[in-house]
Amino acid sequence: MKSKQLPIAAGFLAGVLLLASGVQASEQHWNSTQNPVGISCATxxxxxxxxxxxxxxxxxxxxxGRHMTLLDSIRHCRQVSLKIDTPDNTVDYALFQFITTLKEYYDLSRSLANEP
Structure with missing residues (x-):
């Protein structure tokens, strides 16, 4: 029985580490000023x-002036505010992951704060 639990635990830990490294890379894009106007999303x-x-x-x-998904909003902001003409799906999805992770943490924190 223990031999099956160890690979599951190791797989879970690997998944957590992979998520953490992905969020860290996403946060770098969030704070990056490498664009024509020299500001970041965090600005x-x-x-x-x-x-x-x-x-x-x-x-x-x-x-x-229209309905947008989160990914559409990210792309719109990068094109209009940051003046990035060529979309970069890798960066767009990294920012999507970062904002989604923030939202999940925010929702979880609110949920825990409201528990008796």
């Missing part, structure tokens, strides 16, 4: 809290 969105309280996606983006 406008700070810790991302404003993105978390906007509600569920897709939702109406008044600046774009």
């Amino acid at each position: 406008c969105h700070f810790d991302g809290y404003d993105l978390l309280v906007r509600g569920e996606y897709p939702h109406h983006n008044p600046l774009a």
Whole structure:
């Protein structure tokens, strides 16, 4: 029995480490100023809290004048605010992962705070 538990635990630990390294890489994109205007996502969105309280996606983006998914919103912001003409799916998905992880942590924290 123990021989089956060890690989499962090792697999879980490997998954946690992989997620942590992915989030760390995503956070680097969040803070990167390597773009034509020299600002980062964090310049406008700070810790991302404003993105978390906007509600569920897709939702109406008044600046774009249409309904957008989170990924659409990331791409729109990178093109319009950061002046990045050529979308980079790797960066877009890394930012998506970062914001999604923030949201999951935020939701979990709120849930735990409301438990008796």
